Every structure is written in structure tokens, then in C-alpha cells.
Amino acid sequence: xxxxxxxxxxxxxxxxxxxxxxxxxxxxxxxxxxxxxxxxxxxxxxxxxxxxxxxxxxxxxxxxxxxxxxxxxxxxxxxxxxxxxxxxxxxxxxxxxxxxxxxxxxxxxxxxxxxxxxxxxxxxxxxxxxxxxxxxxxxxxxxxxxxxxxxxxxxxxxxxxxxxxxxxxxxxxxxxxxxxxxxxxxxxxxxxxxxxxxxxxxxxxxxxxxxxxxxxxxxxxxxxxxxxxxxxxxxx
Amino acid sequence: xxxxxxxxxxxxxxxxxxxxxxxxxxxxxxxxxxxxxxxxxxxxxxxxxxxxxxxxxxxxxxxxxxxxxxxxxxxxxxxxxxxxxxxxxxxxxxxxxxxxxxxxxxxxxxxxxxxxxxxxxxxxxxxxxxxxxxxxxxxxxxxxxxxxxxxxxxxxxxxxxxxxxxxxxxxxxxxxxxxxxxxxxxxxxxxxxxxxxxxxxxxxxxxxxxxxxxxxxxxxxxxxxxxxxxxxxxxxxxxxxxxxxxxxxxx
Numbered sequence: 001x002x003x004x005x006x007x008x009x010x011x012x013x014x015x016x017x018x019x020x021x022x023x024x025x026x027x028x029x030x031x032x033x034x035x036x037x038x039x040x041x042x043x044x045x046x047x048x049x050x051x052x053x054x055x056x057x058x059x060x061x062x063x064x065x066x067x068x069x070x071x072x073x074x075x076x077x078x079x080x081x082x083x084x085x086x087x088x089x090x091x092x093x094x095x096x097x098x099x100x101x102x103x104x105x106x107x108x109x110x111x112x113x114x115x116x117x118x119x120x121x122x123x124x125x126x127x128x129x130x131x132x133x134x135x136x137x138x139x140x141x142x143x144x145x146x147x148x149x150x151x152x153x154x155x156x157x158x159x160x161x162x163x164x165x166x167x168x169x170x171x172x173x174x175x176x177x178x179x180x181x182x183x184x185x186x187x188x189x190x191x192x193x194x195x196x197x198x199x200x201x202x203x204x205x206x207x208x209x210x211x212x213x214x215x216x217x218x219x220x221x222x223x224x225x226x227x228x229x230x231x232x233x234x235x236x
Numbered sequence: 237x238x239x240x241x242x243x244x245x246x247x248x249x250x251x252x253x254x255x256x257x258x259x260x261x262x263x264x265x266x267x268x269x270x271x272x273x274x275x276x277x278x279x280x281x282x283x284x285x286x287x288x289x290x291x292x293x294x295x296x297x298x299x300x301x302x303x304x305x306x307x308x309x310x311x312x313x314x315x316x317x318x319x320x321x322x323x324x325x326x327x328x329x330x331x332x333x334x335x336x337x338x339x340x341x342x343x344x345x346x347x348x349x350x351x352x353x354x355x356x357x358x359x360x361x362x363x364x365x366x367x368x369x370x371x372x373x374x375x376x377x378x379x380x381x382x383x384x385x386x387x388x389x390x391x392x393x394x395x396x397x398x399x400x401x402x403x404x405x406x407x408x409x410x411x412x413x414x415x416x417x418x419x420x421x422x423x424x425x426x427x428x429x430x431x432x433x434x435x436x437x438x439x440x441x442x443x444x445x446x447x448x449x450x451x452x453x454x455x456x457x458x459x460x461x462x463x464x465x466x467x468x469x470x471x472x473x474x475x476x477x478x479x480x481x482x483x484x485x486x487x
């Protein structure tokens with residue numbers, strides 16, 4: 001695992017020239033360039049209230065997994081992904097616990113042929129807290145055979161004050177694009193299923209919340225345990 | 237082991253169970269058959285204390301204790317297991333993870349023992365090891381979901397098992413595997429009892445019932461032996477649909 005502390009980098013731009021896994025300690029705004037043919041995994045785990053604006057430019061034949069975890073009171077997070085090179089792909093997973101009001105503005109641009117993106121945004125609004133998600137997916141003209149998928153979900157524990165805007169802007173015919181959005185509580189049937197195996201409500205919610213927020217993260221076991229501790233701190 | 241007495245159950249304003257009675261002894265296998273919409277699956281969920289249903293009258297006793305008003309987890313921890321007709325899918329939660337948590341609620345099971353137990357169940361059910369590390373039932377076929385239920389049964393080792401339409405969605409080979417696994421479980425756990433809810437007698441070829449009940453309009457209309465299941469296969473449920481009088485045998 002390579003650690004990148006953005007505050008220590010004077011340049012506005014970070015280039016990924018080597019394959020590998022990177023843990024980013026974030027700071028305000030930055031541009032990231034993933035060079036041709038690279039496979040990288042980036043993890044960002046945040047418990048602060050730092051507004052940020054990140055732009056990712058991905059060159060051809062590259063593969064990016066970007067995992068972002070937020071447990072914040074007030075955050076405005078902008079992420080723009082430019083898939084510029086042919087045959088490149090990104091899996092963007094954002095998991096968030098809103099302790100007051102979190103705003104996400106995500107833009108994924110398919111700017112070349114045979115590119116793919118999968119955006120999973122899973123957020124938990126504790127108490128009556130708010131989350132706003134604006135998730136825009138663009139497939140530009142000339143980006144044939146591209147695939148774009150968005151999965152946006154907000155679980156509310158009480159009244160709903162949250163909103164999702166899932167948008168697709170498709171300017172090419174030979175592509176696949178899909179999106180889904182859900183705001184609501186955990187399914188009663190899921191809770192009953194876990195209860196019927198002997199888990200009480202507290203244990204069941206604990207499992208459901210962990211699964212919802214970090215179950216799909218492709219991260220190492222020790223990091224997973226750290227995130228579980230953070231989740232437990234806020235939802236116990 | 238399980239006794240249900242004069243049970244009346246509603247969902248919202250609709251009555252589903254209407255003076256339902258059954259008595260299932262230790263080590264017995266009972267089959268509950270009946271046409272669609274007669275309340276068979278409702279019964280299974282009511283036994284497990286599903287909050288969607290309201291018990292208006294009557295009681296459910298397990299090993300002599302009234303469990304009618306207990307919460308679902310407390311009922312489950314007494315040793316009652318429901319294999320669901322339509323097992324739900326849960327994102328991000330693996331069968332192995334939640335099963336270990338469920339097992340540890342009852343007793344502190346060492347990781348090695350748990351792995352050994354789950355691997356043995358996987359082998360018996362001819363399931364791929366990766367399935368227990370995937371999100372619960374996510375992307376599983378109908379048959380795989382049912383096998384996953386039986387896997388949980390084998391790991392949790394309940395005393396009383398409800399198999400709600402375990403045969404639906406299973407191909408011939410999988411039906412045989414599931415049937416053999418339940419039968420072997422009962423050989424190893426001689427005091428455990430089973431309530432099989434089904435439309436068809438086929439599963440009963442593998443799990444031989446001691447008693448067969450025909451249910452309609454929220455109550456048992458007739459009780460017999462395996463031959464009753466064969467009679468139903470031949471003649472259907474028409475006789476029981478128009479029979480308003482209950483002809484339940486006292487067990």
C-alpha cells in the first residue's frame with residue numbers, strides 16, 4: 001500500500017505511473033492522471049469535513065478502482081472521471097454516513113470507445129440527516145461499445161430529507177447504460193430473515209449496515225475491520 | 237414439541253388462519269399440503285413471529301413454552317428454523333459472515349470448527365465454496381437459494397425445521413440432494429422434527445412423513461398418512477375446497 005498525502009504535493013496534478021494500491025490522505029482540490037495501461041486501486045477514507053474537488057483523467061487500456069468512505073457532518077464532494085482512453089474502465093464506490101448534511105456531485109465522462117464505468121453510491125442518513133447525490137453519466141459521441149452503470153442508494157433511519165438525481169446523457173447508439181436510485185429504510189423482509197436465524201434487531205442492523213456500506217468494497221481485511229470500527233462508532 | 241392451539245391470524249383486516257390446530261411430536265415429520273392461498277406460508281412466518289401478521293387468538297407452544305408473543309430472534313434461538321419459500325437477497329452480507337455471527341449468538345464457536353462445519357455442509361450439498369462468501373442469495377438460481385437454506389439448517393442445527401416449499405425451483409438432482417440431506421440430518425438428530433409445506437408429494441418420496449395434513453381456508457381439513465398425499469396427487473384439492481366441516485384427526 002502506497003500512501004499519498006495530498007497536502008505535501010505542491011503540484012495540482014498527481015500522476016499514477018505504476019500499478020498498485022494507493023491510500024490517499026486528502027486535501028482540497030487535485031487532478032489525478034492514470035497513465036496508459038496502468039491498473040490502480042485508490043482508497044480514500046475520511047472522517048473530516050473537508051470539501052474536495054477531484055478530477056481523474058484515465059488514459060487508454062487502464063483500470064481504476066476508486067473506493068471512497070466518508071463519515072462526515074458536512075461535506076461537499078465533487079468527483080469527475082474522464083475516461084479518455086480506449087478500453088479503460090473504472091469502478092467508483094462511495095460509501096457515506098451523513099452526520100448532518102453531505103453533498104455529492106459525481107460526473108463520469110466516457111470520452112472514448114469500449115470504456116466502462118460502474119458507480120455505486122451507498123449512503124446512510126442517521127437520525128433525520130441529509131444526503132444529496134447528483135450522479136451524472138455521459139457517453140460522448142464516438143464512444144461506441146461503452147458501458148455505464150449507476151447504483152445510487154440512500155438508507156434512511158427516520159424521516160427522509162435526502163435526494164438523488166441520477167442522470168444519463170447518452171450521445172451514441174451502440175452502448176449500454178443503466179441507472180437505479182433508491183431512498184428508503186432497510187427491507188423488513190431482510191430484517192426478518194436475519195432475525196429468523198437468531199440475530200436480534202441490533203445485531204441484524206449492524207450486519208445490514210456494514211454490508212450496505214462496505215460489503216462491496218474490495219479492500220484488505222485489516223482496513224475492513226477499521227471501517228467497521230468507524231461505522232460502529234457512529235451507528236451504535 | 238410444537239403445538240398450535242385455536243390459532244386465528246390476520247394480515248391487516250384479512251383473516252388468514254382460522255382456528256388452526258396442530259400437534260407435532262419430537263422426532264416426527266409432518267407434511268402440510270393445500271392449494272395456493274390457504275395460509276400455509278403465513279403459518280410458517282407466524283410460528284417465527286413475523287410482525288406483519290397479527291395473532292388475534294390462540295397460542296403456539298414449543299417444548300411446553302408459549303412462544304406466541306416472543307420476538308423472531310428469541311424463537312429462532314429456541315431451535316426453530318424456517319427454510320423460506322422465497323429466500324431474500326441481501327447485498328454486501330455473505331452467508332459465511334452472518335452465519336458465524338448467528339452461531340456465536342448461541343455459543344462461542346471457534347473459527348476452525350465453524351469452517352469445518354460449513355465446508356462439510358457445502359460438500360454434502362454439492363455447492364461451490366465461493367457461494368458462502370458471496371452476498372446472501374445474490375445472483376443465485378432458485379435451486380441454489382434453496383440449497384443455501386439447507387446449508388444454514390445444517391450449520392445452525394435446529395430442533396424444529398419448517399421447510400416451506402423447499403421443492404419449488406429445484407431440479408430433479410437438486411431435489412434428491414436436498415431430500416437426502418434433510419433425511420440424514422434427521423438420522424443424526426433423532427429428536428428433531430420437521431414440518432414440510434408443499435403442493436406436491438414428490439419431496440415426500442425423499443423425506444417420508446409420519447403425518448400428512450390437508451389445509452384449506454386457514455385450517456386443517458384432513459389428517460392422514462403418506463397415502464393421503466398420493467390421493468391428493470391423484471384427485472387434487474377439490475374435495476377439500478368445498479368441505480366446510482373440519483375433519484381433523486386428533487393426534
